[in-house]
């Protein structure tokens with residue numbers, strides 16, 4: 001496969017794609033880009049919202065942006081069973097449900113905390129402590145929903161690991177390291193902690209982060 005992922009090693013959204021590619025056994029070429037290039041007219045041809053990453057399939061010239069869409073494209077192209085077949089309608093619905101849960105219930109709180117506590121300072125801004133407290137409370141509340149799901153199934157889309165689980169890793173790692181997501185690690189939500197321990201220690205992830 002000749003898949004060029006334009007992104008950066010430190011970009012969480014790029015990491016989301018890279019861990020899926022590694023888990024799917026897909027060989028991708030990371031084209032390391034400078035953040036200064038994001039925002040140029042040339043970049044906007046591939047990513048109209050001036051963000052990274054985007055992917056180019058060199059075999060066809062097809063390009064796609066949005067890390068989760070890129071990850072699904074790569075996993076399907078590699079024939080990975082980490083995405084259920086759309087022929088199995090119920091498994092596929094559970095999978096899409098889990099992808100939506102990650103994007104709408106986990107990511108806003110987790111990426112918001114990463115922005116407040118890390119990225120805003122990198123861009124010359126300041127952390128808003130009130131916003132941090134609001135986001136911490138939101139994440140804690142959302143993790144209770146995860147506990148309900150994970151009490152009934154091993155992973156977020158059922159009893160089989162899917163890329164929907166892997167989508168949580170980049171921002172999950174940040175909020176754990178920042179100490180703002182105790183529920184992921186402290187056992188107060190036992191099924192969440194069990195799940196997080198398993199996915200965050202997968203060799204495809206630990207090797208990528210080493």
Ligand SMILES: N[C@@H](CCC(=O)N[C@@H](CS)C(=O)NCC(=O)O)C(=O)O
Pocket residue numbers: 011012013014038050051052053065066067068
């Ligand atoms: N929903 C997009 C988000 C992309 C995104 O926010 N990328 C970050 C890097 S992880 C970025 O390019 N930030 C620069 C900016 O927004 O100016 C995706 O998943 O690909």
